Amino acid sequence: MTTLTKKTLSHLDWLESEAIHIMREVAGQCANPVLLFSGGKDSICMLRIAEKAFRPGRFPFPLMHIDTGHNYQEVVDFRDQRAAELGERLIVRSVEDSMARGTVVLKSADESRNKHQSVTLLEAIEEFGFDACIGGARRDEEKARAKERIFSFRDEFGQWDPKNQRPELWDLYNARAFKGENIRVFPISNWTEFDVWQYIEREALELPSIYFAHQRRIVRRQGGMLPVTDVTPARPGETVETVQVRFRTVGDITCTAPVESDADTIAKIIAETATTTITERGATRLDDQTSDASMEQRKKEGYF
């Protein structure tokens, strides 16, 4: 026996422990929470954290994906496979159903459905009566997020009011909400993209194949690359090239762009991330470039 009474946790151990603590607070404070799982790398980390938080028990919440209908098949397959392996319940609600109901109306057929996920999410929250949604957003992703609480209150319309946030002190989280209101919870708020990759490596987490370098048909548009797919065809005059790429984020096809890369292992991705010169959203999210305040605007309107 040693007399050791204190030790410094590595930064990953600290971040993991904080995230487990947050998930258990949700389980302890909320009657009917749900964990949003897209098959993306951040939500894959969230599932590992949930295992560490609740095994050998079942998760005290189902998993849910809001599907725009424009997701890469590899990611959708991975999502289903991962939920099955864990033996946890997966709910999928689709933006296309909201379109059929008439609650989502696209301005044009080729408008991105990404921002319309908010509507479908709110409909699903109402359908199941969820009082809390756990998500994998991080504060380093975008400057509006840098100010968001870990337990973030949303009103009946799903709106975030950045000027009227609940004070959040120590780790005494306040998840109280009235019926119809909702709390969004972000257990990996304090993680950076680099932390996520380090955690994936340490925990040997499986990822959808499109995160690794592969050959893909793309066109170059507005200084970035756009994958050529059924929903994002090449425009007249554009040259289709085949390039070695990987995705740093995965989401709706219409607004998620790959980066050129030869990194075909986690270790190579980490090395690339360590030396990269473009921030994650800047490189790959076409929807955040519209204005300086675009993420803040979408969050006010109920976006995750």
Add this chain to the structure above:
Amino acid sequence: MSAIEKLPAVDNGLLRFLTCGSVDDGKSTLIGRLLFDSKTILADTLCAIERTSKKRGMDAIDLSLLTDGLQAEREQGITIDVAYRYFTTGTRKYIIADAPGHEQYTRNMVTAASTADLAIILIDARKGVLTQTRRHSYLTHLVNIPHLVVAINKMDLVDYAQDVFNTIMADYLEFAAKLGIEDVRFIPLSALNGDMVVDRGERLDWYQGPTLIEVLEAADTDHTAHAEPLRFPVQYVCRPQDSANPELHDYRGFMGRVESGVIAVGDAVSVLPAGRESRVKAVQINGQSLERAFAEQSITVLLDDEIDISRGDMIVRTGELPNVTKQIDAMLCWLAESPLDARRTYLIRHTTRETKAKLAAIEFRMDINAIEHQGAERLAMNDIAKVSFKLAQPIFADRYSDNRATGAFIVIDETTNNTVGAGMIV
């Protein structure tokens, strides 16, 4: 040995720090400088702030734009809410809580301070110790941040003069002594030019002490150096009875985070509030057994005896009991626009426990500008006061100065569900 214990000390952990100062002290520039010189700022972010700098008619890149967050703030050119920033030096990860300095935002500063291991107080070398310096110092002391660094900034505007630095240091030490602040470091710097932030620069040769980043790298992240009593508030109870695995039929795991001290297999423990005694049968993380777990680790505890334990209970070492009490004295920071109403019942959340509470008395209000006690009948937003509360249920408390986790509580208004107060038990 489990995987977690075997992991090599690949890094020096994580340090959370707070920066306090007003718009004019160059706080945003300092944070920008830390991010910039530690190579955390990436190309596209740099391009974006370069564009904005030009749009506003500036020649050089305005590093303060990096911490510019919300739309309203950009319009007003001020910081209205705590923002969190991240950087790493390769050996340590940092979380910066960027707290606004304006008087009306005391609550944000207390919020940012509550999770910080270290505070940087910025002083403009041309202005010296101001009322707001005293206010920030009082608040960091109140929230008991272990390490305090006074950064005397804008040395470039006073010709890097050593006597300016010395005078401010002497002024500061005089009032710090009155507050009881002991551990404080002074660093002269120019965030604008980068002197003594990450690089030493060439204009402050008379200063022999560490740079700001050296202080951050070396700061101890333990909340208290001495051995603390075990405090394990139960967050959630795991009973996987429906599992197909018959071994789990009697499994009862008490899940939570070790808030202080150590918990080891075989330890004699008491479970509050009932005070039932048992022994630790197992300490687990994700099904793996550990011999012991330390403060800040999220774990599952199994006990030898079948005791009825639920969320809100606390496991402690037998003989090292906290104060089990229905009456608390505390320093309270009021956070809400509607004043504290002595006639009303509030909710207090303390560790994983919640209880109804009523104000019993306001002993004094703190004038945080003059650092003086005043009489008070009521408390408005941003007021700080010594109060006492009567509680409907007992809590298991330590003094905040001994233990942050079991000394802190929040006050919730049940009619709005808002967090309206932050308390520190004395």
